[in-house]
Amino acid sequence: MVKKKDQGAEERILSAARKVFTTKGMAGARMQDIADEAGINKALLHYYFRDKEKLFENIFIVEAQRFFPKINMIFQSDAPLFEKIENFVNEYIDEMQENPYLPWFVMNEINRDPDQFMYKVWGKNNLPKPAKFLEQIEKEIKNGTIKRFNPVHLLMNLLSMTIFPFVARPMMTRNLHLSDLQFRKIMEERRKEIPKFIIDSIRK
Amino acid sequence: MVKKKDQGAEERILSAARKVFTTKGMAGARMQDIADEAGINKALLHYYFRDKEKLFENIFIVEAQRFFPKINMIFQSDAPLFEKIENFVNEYIDEMQENPYLPWFVMNEINRDPDQFMYKVWGKNNLPKPAKFLEQIEKEIKNGTIKRFNPVHLLMNLLSMTIFPFVARPMMTRNLHLSDLQFRKIMEERRKEIPKFIIDSIRK
DNA sequence: ATATAGTTTAACCAAATGGTTAACAAAAAT
DNA sequence: ATTTTTGTTAACCATTTGGTTAAACTATAT
Structure with a gap:
């Protein structure tokens, strides 16, 4: 108490x-x-x-509804690939630093009932569409600016490296003996590290 | 039913x-x-x-106790860095393909009560020690075989890319419109994609 | 056939839990 | 000063839920 x-x-x-x-x-x-x-x-x-459900929604659903469309817009923007990657990482880390409970909550809800969660956050139509991002990758491959690979892996890698440390935070901090402050600092480093790591890997 | x-x-x-x-x-x-x-x-x-707790433990704790020490041994082995990365990815994907529930369960339990979970899986002493892996990375940096960076990021990236797709599976399959079979196939691809992605990025 | 041990069920119980009520206290409005 | 509204509490209620019990069913051994 x-x-x-x-x-x-x-x-x-x-x-x-x-x-x-x-x-x-x-x-x-x-x-x-x-x-x-x-x-x-x-x-x-x-x-x-009024009740538990309302309390729950007042906290998370509202924030999810604000945050996700923002991310979606980044993926669907016309920015060049490398810039888009930077934007995504930055926007996501911004959010997670202020709202560290969000990723875990989202995973939890998606796992519990994917359809209902998606509906609550995105509504009927406005679903997340990674297609444009994937096509953009394919275009860069054809242009010869990046190596040849299945674009899905790049998307997965980007999402994984950005989101996972926050989802797995208790595991990370415990096993690496990190204080909250140290964790925060490392996540700040990742704003540059992740795009660098990706671009170093895929650039021809 | x-x-x-x-x-x-x-x-x-x-x-x-x-x-x-x-x-x-x-x-x-x-x-x-x-x-x-x-x-x-x-x-x-x-x-x-006998009761819910026992049922729960019979399923997961037992499997976690079997699996985690295996992973720990890979990190502590004397294999060269790149080989170690491959071994980790392979061992992990092996396990996740057969046991797709495990990663989510583990995240859940760690989040609920980190100390108790760690104790149940590793016991009092035998804790996971990433130190050796981190030192190995530093050594390779000094040797000049890989680029200069904070080793923690490599560890995080490796864990993230390997584990996250399984943890976030419902999100992945839903948003990328993947069938179970397609998901499985992509995860198989990642056995080679992840080490390649990492090595391409860090090799000098 | 009958006894015995193992398996399965319907009915039941006690504790935990989300939610309500009625009364009380503090603050604001009159 | 008094009434009304808002904020807060203890006690209570109904339902859910993990767990128990005693009886019944099944297969196997005698």
Whole structure:
């Protein structure tokens, strides 16, 4: 129970819920835990957020709806390939540094019910379309600026190297003995390291 | 409810539990769901596996205890750097192809309670030690065979590219419109693609 | 045939958990 | 000063859920 009188109850609830939902998952999270963590009575949760589902959506769905379309726009922009890679990495790391719980939550929800999650975040039509990015890679291969390979691997590698360290953060920090600050610093380094790593690899 | 009379009850329970635990997580999994999925009565679960915890451990902890030390040995072996990278990728993909639930489960458990999970899998002493691998990278940098960079990034990149596609499988298959077979095939490609991608990038 | 051990089920129980209620306190409006 | 609205709590309720029990069914040995 962490009392922080300076913040209002609503804010404290949100921050507590974020913490509990993130570590325990939607199913594992207990309303009582969230109340304790926020230093308030359980009934007050229902006063501010009608029920567990609403509280959950208020935290994550809203943020996911804001964030994902941004990423999608990067992939669909007309920027050159190498620049696009840089933009993606930067935008993603920006978000993860401020919102470290998001990636884990997203993975969790996608895994639980892919269709429902996709629908909630993207709506019926506005689905993520990696096609343009893949075509762009193929074009660069034909132009002879990069090596020949299945474009899907490049996309997977880009996503993996950017997202995974945040998803696997507890494992990373534990096994590499990293403090929060050190982890943060390394992720900052990756803004340049990942594009460099990729471009060094594929450039002819 | 999927009845498969050919298998014995115990086997059906294990396979059902694997499926339910994987998609719902330990907390989200319902004993009733598992029973339904296995096409048997709930009480029979407790007949074969005393309780939920035991059932859970019987599936995953046992497999994790078998798998992780194997990976650890690769990192600590005396093989040359590039060969070690190949070995890791191959061993990991071997495992994931046969055991697609494992990576998600592991991430989930680590996230829930890092210390307890680490203890259960590795015991008190035998912790994973990436130090040797990192030192090996530094040595190669000094030898001038590979470029200069923070070795942690190479380790992160290797882990990310190998593990993430399996962790994020539902997202990958959905957004890239991949069938199970296609996914499997792409993962097979990655046995060669990942080491190639890395070596192309870091070799001087 | 009958006893025995192993397997499976329906019905039940206790604890945990999400959610409600009614009363109380503090702040704002009158 | 008094009423009204907003914020907060303890006690309670209904449902879900993990787990138990006792009975029934099946196969195998005697």
